Amino acid sequence: MAEQESIVPVAAIVCFLLGVTTLILLNRSKNRIWMDKLAGLMLGWCLIFFGLRYAAATIQETGWVDIMYANESSDLGVFQYLYYSFTIAAFAILALFPLVYPYPVLQKESSIKLVGPITFVLGLVIVITMMLTDYKYNTFWQVLTIPCFIISIPVYFRFLSEEMVNNDETARRMSLAAGIILVAFFGSQMTWWLAQLISINDEFIGRFAIEEGVKSHSYLPNLIGDTVVNTLGSISILCLVAGETWRANKKGVSSFTIVIFLILLVGIISGIADIAVLDIVESCMVTECETFPASYAIWYKFTTEALLLLFTPLMVMYILLHFDVIDTEAENNQWMTRIIVILMLLIVSSTMIELLQSFLPVSQMVSSAILAMVVAIFIGWEERIMSSLIGEGESVSKKLKSLGELHETNISDEELQIFSKLMGVLTTIIIILCWLYSSIVR
Amino acid sequence: MSSSGDFRDILSNMTSSKEGNRFTLISFVAVIIMLSYTGYDTVVYRAEVISSFAEENEYTISFSIQNETMQLVETLQDDETRNVIFELSDIVVPEGFSIGLIEVTITSEEEEGVSVQCDSVAGDIIENDLTAQWNDTTNDLSGQDSSCAPIELNLRVYPDFTGETVTVSAINEFQAVQKWTETGWGDGDLSIDLDLDVNSPLGFDPVGQDTDEEITVDVTVVLFSLSIQQV
Numbered sequence: 191m192a193e194q195e196s197i198v199p200v201a202a203i204v205c206f207l208l209g210v211t212t213l214i215l216l217n218r219s220k221n222r223i224w225m226d227k228l229a230g231l232m233l234g235w236c237l238i239f240f241g242l243r244y245a246a247a248t249i250q251e252t253g254w255v256d257i258m259y260a261n262e263s264s265d266l267g268v269f270q271y272l273y274y275s276f277t278i279a280a281f282a283i284l285a286l287f288p289l290v291y292p293y294p295v296l297q298k299e300s301s302i303k304l305v306g307p308i309t310f311v312l313g314l315v316i317v318i319t320m321m322l323t324d325y326k327y328n329t330f331w332q333v334l335t336i337p338c339f340i341i342s343i344p345v346y347f348r349f350l351s352e353e354m355v356n357n358d359e360t361a362r363r364m365s366l367a368a369g370i371i372l373v374a375f376f377g378s379q380m381t382w383w384l385a386q387l388i389s390i391n392d393e394f395i396g397r398f399a400i401e402e403g404v405k406s407h408s409y410l411p412n413l414i415g416d417t418v419v420n421t422l423g424s425i426s427i428l429c430l431v432a433g434e435t436w437r438a439n440k441k442g443v444s445s446f447t448i449v450i451f452l453i454l455l456v457g458i459i460s461g462i463a464d465i466a467v468l469d470i471v472e473s474c475m476v477t478e479c480e481t482f483p484a485s486y487a488i489w490y491k492f493t494t495e496a497l498l499l500l501f502t503p504l505m506v507m508y509i510l511l512h513f514d515v516i517d518t519e520a521e522n523n524q525w526m527t528r529i530i531v532i533l534m535l536l537i538v539s540s541t542m543i544e545l546l547q548s549f550l551p552v553s554q555m556v557s558s559a560i561l562a563m564v565v566a567i568f569i570g571w572e573e574r575i576m577s578s579l580i581g582e583g584e585s586v587s588k589k590l591k592s593l594g595e596l597h598e599t600n601i602s603d604e605e606l607q608i609f610s611k612l613m614g615v616l617t618t619i620i621i622i623l624c625w626l627y628s629s630i631v632r
Numbered sequence: 633m634s635s636s637g638d639f640r641d642i643l644s645n646m647t648s649s650k651e652g653n654r655f656t657l658i659s660f661v662a663v664i665i666m667l668s669y670t671g672y673d674t675v676v677y678r679a680e681v682i683s684s685f686a687e688e689n690e691y692t693i694s695f696s697i698q699n700e701t702m703q704l705v706e707t708l709q710d711d712e713t714r715n716v717i718f719e720l721s722d723i724v725v726p727e728g729f730s731i732g733l734i735e736v737t738i739t740s741e742e743e744e745g746v747s748v749q750c751d752s753v754a755g756d757i758i759e760n761d762l763t764a765q766w767n768d769t770t771n772d773l774s775g776q777d778s779s780c781a782p783i784e785l786n787l788r789v790y791p792d793f794t795g796e797t798v799t800v801s802a803i804n805e806f807q808a809v810q811k812w813t814e815t816g817w818g819d820g821d822l823s824i825d826l827d828l829d830v831n832s833p834l835g836f837d838p839v840g841q842d843t844d845e846e847i848t849v850d851v852t853v854v855l856f857s858l859s860i861q862q863v
Contacts, residue, residue: 347656347659352652476806
């Protein structure tokens with residue numbers, strides 16, 4: 191069996207590329223409703239921050255940091271600081287995103303203008319606080335995902351009910367958008383839903399804490415963060431399963447229904463696998479930490495890790511294109527949209543093939559042939575893929591407008607672009623702070 | 633028609649579906665129920681478990697010693713070097729015990745010759761396949777004497793074993809004793825070279841009786857078992 195390669199570098203490329211393209215396409219999209227424009231900006235910058243986060247992790251993994259800073263006494267190098275800081279910046283955006291999309295809770299002009307500054311201040315305050323506390327509470331800020339659950343669940347059920355009870359076909363786009371956002375936010379936690387339901391995730395949290403050396407960690411806030419996000423993820427998938435089952439009974443099975451049931455199945459298998467390895471998990475406390483079996487690691491790489499690192503950016507791309515957040519009809523946007531869609535799909539497919547090759551005895555010749563087949567399928571079905579992504583695209587904002595539930599503001603593009611400017615400043619501050627602080631505490 | 637953008641209107645719009653609200657309410661109640669029991673498991677119970685590992689615990693490890701002895705008596709001729717072998721597999725090591733040290737005492741008693749002058753006796757523990765700490769600085773692998781005093785040699789078999797109580801820091805009892813539960817030490821045979829050089833007064837033995845020497849080799853194998861106590 192070949193050595194398992196990390197998919198973090200691929201995630202870095204996918205996220206950064208998609209983020210930059212989103213901002214370019216958004217800049218070219220004229221006459222967008224403020225909600226779409228702001229949501230696009232937030233998603234674009236969130237992807238860029240995630241891309242930078244994974245890039246920092248990739249540089250850490252290569253090991254040349256140790257060569258560069260051989261005499262460093264601190265465990266936290268500049269790239270470790272950057273990794274944490276860009277993650278926090280991304281989560282600051284994610285905390286406010288549900289207030290804007292798919293159902294904007296903030297609709298007054300004054301509050302919309304505050305989204306950028308609040309994200310900036312929130313991100314900066316958490317980055318500095320975490321830096322000064324040596325990232326002891328580095329999983330606590332997962333509680334920033336709470337607004338997503340509180341807003342997206344009512345939106346999902348409201349519009350699903352309207353589709354089912356009132357037979358309003360256009361309501362589906364709202365429940366679908368809310369559902370995809372829930373999967374994008376809590377995807378990895380959803381794959382542990384059974385383990386969380388029977389409350390064995392705490393055993394894993396305990397193991398990882400002991401493995402990483404609990405001495406310098408302050409646990410309680412981190413444990414609260416872990417518990418909250420795992421619970422919200424578990425309940426989210428169960429809600430989506432209930433909702434999609436109801437819908438499938440009346441309207442038939444959709445692609446999203448299949449995705450939800452796949453995640454449910456992954457959660458069941460993962461839960462059983464987790465029970466099977468409990469002795470290994472507890473070994474850290476009773477004897478010494480035993481390593482997990484290779485098959486267990488492979489399973490998590492193909493499910494939780496792949497969902498988080500590879501499929502979440504694809505889900506974001508789906509939201510951007512399918513719900514018309516960016517203007518895909520504009521002539522100067524079409525070619526770029528096509529390129530980025532095919533590129534994203536190819537990168538993810540080829541990574542999955544490479545991952546398969548790392549543990550299946552498949553020769554390089556066969557994997558190359560499979561990759562060629564995938565390329566041929568994507569080229570051949572390019573029209574079909576694009577039309578399924580864009581052709582059926584219906585704007586969430588238009589639906590809300592038709593319901594009279596979206597406030598029309600006079601907010602200009604320039605005023606919305608302040609968000610981009612602030613995020614650019616935040617990026618610069620983060621890089622300078624991380625470089626400066628890491629060199630001081632070295 | 634456009635929304636006023638008022639927060640109350642937005643909330644009432646969001647919750648305008650009765651069926652949707654029912655599902656939402658069930659979801660929120662489910663979150664509270666799950667948060668309460670997983671929160672107890674993680675934040676209360678598991679936090680306690682983890683915090684018990686936050687600082688390493690101190691343990692004292694004391695050793696119970698049991699000695700096993702073997703003896704060999706050899707008569708060596710003048711200028712003779714003879715190799716003697718002690719098979720350690722002949723020793724019955726009780727359950728829970730390990731071999732810690734090997735102590736060798738070589739004695740010779742001068743009873744012959746005119747002057748009863750002590751002969752020169754040398755003993756060397758020969759490095760071989762016996763699994764032991766051959767490079768330990770506390771070992772005495774060679775000795776020589778010509779005053780009829782016993783020659784004391786020793787070889788440390790188990791790493792760092794001195795027989796004295798030690799204090800260790802570890803996160804649990806298993807890891808504290810882990811260093812002292814290794815197996816495989818003391819497997820093989822103990823090989824000792826004996827060397828005799830008969831001494832006569834001024835190099836003269838008129839009767840010619842002092843041509844050999846009876847040498848006794850006592851081997852003491854120090855076995856240990858351990859008991860652990862948290863400080």
